[in-house]
Amino acid sequence: MTINFKSLCNEYVQGVNPYIPGKPISELQRELGLTRISKLASNENPLGCSPIAVEAMQKAALDIARYPDGNSYQLRDALAEFWKVRSNQILLGNGSNEVLELIARTFAGSGDEIIFSQYAFAVYEISTQLVGATPIKVPAKGFAHDLEAMASAITDNTKIIYIANPNNPTGTVFDQSVWNEFIVKVPKNVLVVVDEAYIEYAQAKMVNDYPDVMQDLESYPNILITRTFSKAYGLAGLRIGALIAQSEVIDLIQRVREPFNVNAMAQAGALAALQDQAFIKQSIVLNNQGMQQIEDFLNEKGINFIESYGNFITARFKNASQLNQELLKEGVIVRPQAGYGMTDYLRISIGSETENQHFIEALTKLA
DSSP, X not given: OOOOHHHHSOHHHHTOOOOOOOOOHHHHHHHHOOSOOEXXXXXXXXXXXXXXXXXXXXXHHTTTTSOOOTTOHHHHHHHHHHHTSOGGGEEEEXXXXXXXXXXXXXXOOTTOEEEEETTOOHHHHHHHHHTTOEEEEEOOBTTBOXXXXXXXXXXXXXXXXXXXXXXXXXXXXXXXXXXXXXXXXXXXXXXXEEEOTTHHHHHHHHTTSSOOGGGGTTTOTTEEEEEESSSTTOOGGGOOEEEEOOHHHHHHHHTTSOTTOSOHHHHHHHHHHHTOHHHHHHHHHHHHHHHHHHHHHHHHHTOOEEOOSSSXXXXXXXXXXXXXXXXXXXXXXXXXXXXXXXXXXXXXXXXXXXXXXXXXXXXXXXX
8 A cells, every 4th residue: 555645745845845965075985985075065164163162062961861951041141141132032943044944933824925035045945935935036136135126025925034144155245234225124024034154254354344233133123133153163063053033033933942952062062162252263264264265266267256255155167067076076075056046156165275275176187
């Protein structure tokens, strides 16, 4: 007897294309038996994480038989002080991905619309589909968010607008003046979710022009901000992200959040990592140097790329799909962008100087 399980699931789930993560090093080792592999596909920190965080996690492991603090009290308190908000304005999640999905699950459903930009992070569309809402994908402007067009796309059915700054996978940003012009146009009953996963890199590069969205929380209570410990803090393996919003918003999402969604190791590691801002500065310096290393090479070869404010760079190549396969054979893992409709593009994470050089050598060999 066979069962048509597809007919049993919610109709909107059938149309979801699952998120496909970057290829793991272990998988490429199994497939090709390579010993030298540089993973430049998932925007991870090549420095790893703070040694202070490692020590804190080792200590936390001794008490691993106990459930974690379900409210993440210590970490939320530390983040509140660091971000200059109240602790009841913070919610923690299993990566910012979970937080983004929780927002959709709490505030949107069938008949509602969720706006996001073309080439924006895939999770926005997936979250929209998972709650049965209608995705409104606004055409990009030079691979960047067109905030003016996104504001014009708002209707009576709009519930949420997802915005990434910087954007993944293109690395583009909008500045303070563009943000100011946009936010005044958004009705107060439309939630504006600003995804700042790469804020540490962008702030360092833009200095005075990067929008200070956090300072607008009181003036515009419909703003929600997401952050992560996966990028500059180097804790991607722990999966821990945060939401900063009005306490009323946090209270509603808490009702949807799974209990103990942030594990004890993640809480301990993030709390310690937050206190090691010297490591963040070191990570930014390395990223800037690596970005320059890759940009200089691409410019030398006449390869077009999108100026990036994150820890990755997206470049255009002839036969990008085939080139990706050839790079894998050389032990270099990058990220194809065909899933975003950018079939001619590959995204290259900024690695260590040695990893970046591996990419440069491999591409020179294949070109």
